[in-house]
Amino acid sequence: MANPEKCLLNRCCCCYSLRTGTLVAGVGAIILSIFTIIVIVLNMLGIINVQIRMIVLDSFLTEFVIQIILIVNLCVTIILSILLIVGTIKRNVYLLMPWVLLGGMLVIGLLVSVIITAVNFYSNDDTLNGTLWLILGLIVFFIYTYMWLVTYSFFYQIWKEAGRGAYTKDPFRREW
Template identity: 45%
Template sequence: MKRLQRCCCCASTRTGTIITATLGIILSIITIITIWVANKHNVSYRTFIFAEDFDRKLADMDIPRIILTVNLCFTILICGLLIVAVLKKRSWLMLPWVVLGIVLAIGLLISVLHTSITYYLDEQDHAIIATCILIGGLIYLGVYLYLWAVVFSHYLDVRDEEERGRYRKAPYKR
């Protein structure tokens, strides 16, 4: 993969990485608030493994909300770690975000495809909703992968700078 030199053609990858981490924190906080403020009957939770009765019991006990909240708190933690890594120029602190980011991209692709296919196969006519989910999800995935590539490029730059060593750097960068 070729490294990106700029984020959105105007900012450095360092600035793009900080913006990406900040967006991750903001979106996670908004999602946590939405999960707990929204009426829980508007959100459906199905495991596809257990019976519908068990899924309903889990939802009544707020288990899905708790699991999502814990996951989003870890996302906030990893995005905060990414900001610290950029400011301190430590590549190994960026690694959790880089690994989690590509795993989340794969999960997002599977989720978008599964949701849109489920709507396409539904007995009621939900083709417009399915198409909107598919197109919107793929656009979101493209933006997410671009931001991941920005962070990964900055990770590689910082890692290369660390490997060069202190005395091999140019005097003005010490």
């Protein structure tokens, strides 16, 4: 069986601690979520024009409903990022876990989204936007994946410091 510790990081960006990198990931997720909510609201008000689509839901939901769904998802991301920050400060594995799980799923979703969007541009003979989307999307994907790996490494480090599994109790500890 493969050793999962071989894939984990010891530092963030070669010189910062995993704790610092995890805090940056949490704060960055909050900032990007708030920025995206602002863009969606401005789009809903007609101040800017941004085409917002979802891969599966576009065929039977209106753009307004899709935008509401995205705002709700971004609010959940903000809540989970706050839990991540608090969990990082308190070194609490259980507060880190929701963000780590969501982040792992979003890594896959981001890659699929980048590829499908680029293919859509290419299929519409828009090679410039397809190429730009593919290049910039893959850069964002690699940065996001790295920040998730930093967070996961910190999560694993805290979990391992406990010296036992997440659901076991110390049989020699007495509760008085």
